[in-house]
């Protein structure tokens with residue numbers, strides 16, 4: 001059986017404990033970090049025991065999960081030190097509602113075996129997405145400095161060349177820009193993803209560049225797990241260095257707020273991989289993993 005952690009002290013202690021298991025705990029660590037900063041998505045943390053937990057599951061409150069088809073809301077983050085224990089924990093419908101369309105996110109690729117085993121017994125279809133995981137060098141320096149050994153960082157912390165300041169003005173997104181972000185988001189393009197994007201815009205700092213029409217031409221967001229996400233540039237403004245500038249400014253602003261900075265990029269997206277390399281965002285061996293589960 002798993003039970004929810006109650007109160008600020010326990011959650012802060014969980015954050016400190018997860019920090020010792022980075023980078024494998026990164027997705028859960030980032031989420032708990034933001035739960036401790038006001039918890040705007042009203043998430044809860046379940047553990048199998050306390051304080052020496054084996055498995056942590058972060059999930060929304062049941063009352064938030066009213067749409068069985070909304071896998072953007074029905075999203076769980078998992079970290080476990082013991083995969084056998086993890087599988088036992090996840091069987092319970094009080095931990096994961098397997099009757100819904102849902103997503104599981106984790107920086108631990110080894111969770112795949114657990115989820116595949118559960119898919120067979122619980123009768124759901126599962127699609128795994130494995131992407132490249134990046135952490136900003138400044139974040140690594142603070143949290144897991146050993147990962148920087150042997151890395152050649154740029155002398156100017158990846159600072160990009162200035163862009164035309166007459167033409168492009170730095171700004172933030174407002175909720176009416178969710179449709180634009182949704183149109184270019186690889187995992188989006190539907191009404192449910194648009195609602196999720198609206199929630200991200202309302203609750204976390206965003207960054208964009210306004211073009212000559214004074215509307216966003218390049219943008220970057222953050223989600224409830226503290227990850228930088230949904231970057232995009234309008235096709236007619238691409239290859240002018242705009243997203244490089246946006247991500248540089250956004251990540252340095254968030255870093256000053258003390259946030260851990262990380263992101264993922266699809267293995268086929270060589271443009272974004274180039275951007276990350278240029279900005280001293282370092283690849284993390286465990287990778288970024290998401291499982292999309294649909295009941296049969």
Ligand SMILES: CC(C)(COP(=O)(O)OP(=O)(O)OC[C@H]1O[C@@H](n2cnc3c(N)ncnc32)[C@H](O)[C@@H]1OP(=O)(O)O)[C@@H](O)C(=O)NCCC(=O)NCCS
Nearest residue numbers: 184231232233238239240241242243244265271272274275
């Ligand atoms: C990926 C994307 C955000 C890049 O935005 P952008 O503003 O064009 O990026 P930049 O101009 O800063 O380009 C970064 C680098 O990639 C290069 N580049 C940009 N578009 C390219 C293309 N189509 N082919 C090859 N190289 C390209 C740039 O020349 C630049 O390299 P350089 O610094 O050596 O000159 C944009 O193509 C996009 O919105 N794609 C669809 C959504 C997406 O994939 N988002 C990212 C999710 S992680």
